[in-house]
Amino acid sequence: xxxxxxxxxxxxxxxxxxxxxxxxxxxxxxxxxxxxxxxxxxxxxxxxxxxxxxxxxxxxxxxxxxxxxxxxxxxxxxxxxxxxxxxxxxxxxxxxxxxxxxxxxxxxxxxxxxxxxxxxxxxxxxxxxxxxxxxxxxxxxxxxxxxxxxxxxxxxxxxxxxxxxxxxxxxxxxxxxxxxxxxx
Numbered sequence: 001x002x003x004x005x006x007x008x009x010x011x012x013x014x015x016x017x018x019x020x021x022x023x024x025x026x027x028x029x030x031x032x033x034x035x036x037x038x039x040x041x042x043x044x045x046x047x048x049x050x051x052x053x054x055x056x057x058x059x060x061x062x063x064x065x066x067x068x069x070x071x072x073x074x075x076x077x078x079x080x081x082x083x084x085x086x087x088x089x090x091x092x093x094x095x096x097x098x099x100x101x102x103x104x105x106x107x108x109x110x111x112x113x114x115x116x117x118x119x120x121x122x123x124x125x126x127x128x129x130x131x132x133x134x135x136x137x138x139x140x141x142x143x144x145x146x147x148x149x150x151x152x153x154x155x156x157x158x159x160x161x162x163x164x165x166x167x168x169x170x171x172x173x174x175x176x177x178x179x180x181x182x183x184x
Contacts, residue, residue: 004031034072039114041075041174043068048100058099065107074115076104078171081162083127090153092128094161101169109171116174119166124158125151143178 007027014020078101081094129138129145166173
């Protein structure tokens with residue numbers, strides 16, 4: 001609700017170790033507001049930190065997503081599946097954590113079909129490749145997992161399960177299929 005203009009101040013904090021610190025902060029409030037229902041995905045590449053034990057990750061995600069919505073974001077990164085094993089020919093077991101999906105939905109992300117959350121599938125492909133014997137090469141040569149013919153069926157099964165989970169969660173989704181190697 002701030003009036004348009006330039007604002008500046010300082011953020012003061014005391015770290016766990018050491019003395020109090022102060023960081024300068026500058027902020028510009030523009031004289032317009034974005035519509036909540038714009039048919040676009042505004043967000044940032046994001047991953048919830050691994051907070052120390054005892055920190056409520058759900059609460060932290062909810063607070064961060066609420067802030068993102070407050071500044072006009074319409075979408076968030078919601079993660080991927082965790083491939084836990086190969087369970088037959090071209091079949092994998094995958095688990096999914098709904099926490100980021102639920103926090104994004106509660107914050108008001110994805111209010112319409114064109115406000116897609118960002119998901120990834122590269123981690124699932126790499127995990128499958130490791131289980132197919134491509135470790136450590138998969139971590140030293142990004143993209144090598146896609147050269148292993150056996151990957152295809154397992155990967156397709158993982159993606160089918162991911163799609164079913166995403167549909168159940170009820171938020172629109174765009175999946176980043178490959179992040180690396182960006183050059184190719």
